[in-house]
Amino acid sequence: MSILVDTPGTTVAQRIAQALPRLSRSHRQVADYVLEHPLQVATLPIDELAAAVGVSVATANRFARALDFDGYATFRAELVRGFEPLVAPVERMRGNLERPSTVSEVFATALDESRRNIEATRQTLDYAACEAAVERIGKARSIYIGGFGASAWLAGLLQHGLDGSCNDVRLLSGVSGVTHAARTLMHAGPQDVFIGLTFPRYLTDTISLAQIARSQGCSVIALTDRPSSPLAPLADVALYCQTETSYRPNCETSVLALIEALTSAVSLRAPDPVQSAGRILQAVRPWLHGANGLPRINGTGNGAASLPHTSDAPAPSGAGSKKKKASR
Numbered sequence: 001m002s003i004l005v006d007t008p009g010t011t012v013a014q015r016i017a018q019a020l021p022r023l024s025r026s027h028r029q030v031a032d033y034v035l036e037h038p039l040q041v042a043t044l045p046i047d048e049l050a051a052a053v054g055v056s057v058a059t060a061n062r063f064a065r066a067l068d069f070d071g072y073a074t075f076r077a078e079l080v081r082g083f084e085p086l087v088a089p090v091e092r093m094r095g096n097l098e099r100p101s102t103v104s105e106v107f108a109t110a111l112d113e114s115r116r117n118i119e120a121t122r123q124t125l126d127y128a129a130c131e132a133a134v135e136r137i138g139k140a141r142s143i144y145i146g147g148f149g150a151s152a153w154l155a156g157l158l159q160h161g162l163d164g165s166c167n168d169v170r171l172l173s174g175v176s177g178v179t180h181a182a183r184t185l186m187h188a189g190p191q192d193v194f195i196g197l198t199f200p201r202y203l204t205d206t207i208s209l210a211q212i213a214r215s216q217g218c219s220v221i222a223l224t225d226r227p228s229s230p231l232a233p234l235a236d237v238a239l240y241c242q243t244e245t246s247y248r249p250n251c252e253t254s255v256l257a258l259i260e261a262l263t264s265a266v267s268l269r270a271p272d273p274v275q276s277a278g279r280i281l282q283a284v285r286p287w288l289h290g291a292n293g294l295p296r297i298n299g300t301g302n303g304a305a306s307l308p309h310t311s312d313a314p315a316p317s318g319a320g321s322k323k324k325k326a327s328r
Contacts, residue, residue, distance in 0.1 A: 012038070012079050015067040023066060026055050030063040034079070042080045046072040106247065113245050117254035120242040125258075133237045134265045136219045140193040142168040144185060144218070146209040147197035148178065154255050155197050158223075161263030164280050165270040178205045182212055190217035197223045198231050199243050199250045210234040223258065225250075 016023075016031045023031060033053045034041050041049060049072075050060040064075035101109075137143060143166055147155030152173040159171045172181035188194065194213030198206040207230050210220050214234055222235035225243050232238050241258045243250040267273050285291050 011081075012067070012075070015069075019067050023063075026059050027063045027066055029053055030055060030060060038079060042076065044076075046076075109246060113251055114253035117242045117244060117251045118257045121240070121254050121258060124240065124242070126239075129237050129239055130262070130265065133221050133239060133262065134269055136193050136221065136237065137162065137166065137195075137262075137266050138269050140166070140219070141191040142170060142188065142193075144170050144172055144188060144192065144194045144209075144213065145197075146172045146181065146194065146206050146213075148173050148203045148205045150250065150252065151197040151199060151203070151206070151255075154223075154252060154259060155195075157256060158195065158197070158259045158263065161259060162266060164276055165263070165267045165273065172209060178209070181205075181209055185209060185212045185216060185218075188213060188216045188218050190219075192216075192218045193221060194218045195221045195223065196231050196235070197255070198229065199225050199241075199255065201249060202230050207231055207234070223255065223262075 013035060016035060020028070020031070030049075030053050033049075044052065046060050047057055050057045053060070061072045064072045067075060069075040069078065143162060145155045145159050145162075147158075155173055156171060159169050162169045170184065172178075172184060174180070185194070192213075194210060196206045196210045196213075202224075210222070210231055211234060213220055219237070220235045222229070222231045222238040224231045224238065224240065226232070226240055227238070239258060239262070241255050243252070243254055245251040267276075270276055
């Protein structure tokens with residue numbers, strides 16, 4: 001049985017170590033489970049812990065008293081201490097699910113939370129930081145985006161939004177894993193920007209990549225939830241987003257709104273946003289439904305110019321016969 005040290009829940013581990021010689025066999029069974037799964041136990045009510053270990057509820061409660069706690073509730077509160085950012089979403093969800101709710105109530109609550117989070121983000125946003133972020137992104141040679149877990153999807157949307165305005169945007173989260181992302185960052189330098197996205201529960205992958213980016217001289221931009229986020233101290237510029245929600249770990253709607261605002265501002269500052277949009281439209285034209293007759297972009301002047309129909313566009317009815325007559 002290994003004893004935890006220097007981690008949240010250390011006090012519980014120390015009490016177990018001190019009480020170990022006098023614990024019964026069933027109490028040692030509970031102790032082993034607690035030491036091996038402290039975070040999981042911090043989220044379990046007493047009946048679920050007892051079922052997971054294979055003992056009675058009374059045994060689980062006596063185990064807590066054997067460690068000189070008043071009972072299981074006090075024991076669990078001490079175990080949670082230090083794990084709050086990790087277990088808070090689980091506890092919040094447990095409380096909400098214990099209250100009867102209809103599907104319509106959940107829909108209404110979720111949509112209202114998204115609205116409140118977006119408004120809170122808008123009201124607390126530091127617009128000087130927004131300006132600095134847009135300026136750094138606009139001047140960057142290459143932009144590296146790091147986000148993992150749920151933030152990987154948001155990171156992909158950020159790349160998608162920046163790709164039309166910036167020359168070289170690289171998404172670091174992929175099938176090759178974080179080690180390949182670290183290798184990729186070794187090519188970065190002072191002319192580049194790293195954008196990291198992480199929200200509770202924060203992932204160490206994003207933090208580690210931000211540290212590598214800083215060591216390479218990159219500017220670091222953080223998209224996170226608060227100044228106490230582990231990503232914030234590593235950032236040259238931090239944009240904060242409120243993500244509180246009842247039914248999921250984070251409200252991602254407000255993060256997406258912030259991403260759309262950021263990418264819109266970067267697009268506005270691009271050298272020729274209209275021409276860039278035209279090039280993108282022309283590139284994706286073959287895959288757009290009903291776009292066969294769309295005029296091609298000539299790449300000069302103020303926008304689009306109609307060119308002759310291409311082979312993938314059917315000629316208007318009677319056009320071929322008219323051409324034959326003209327050639328006679």
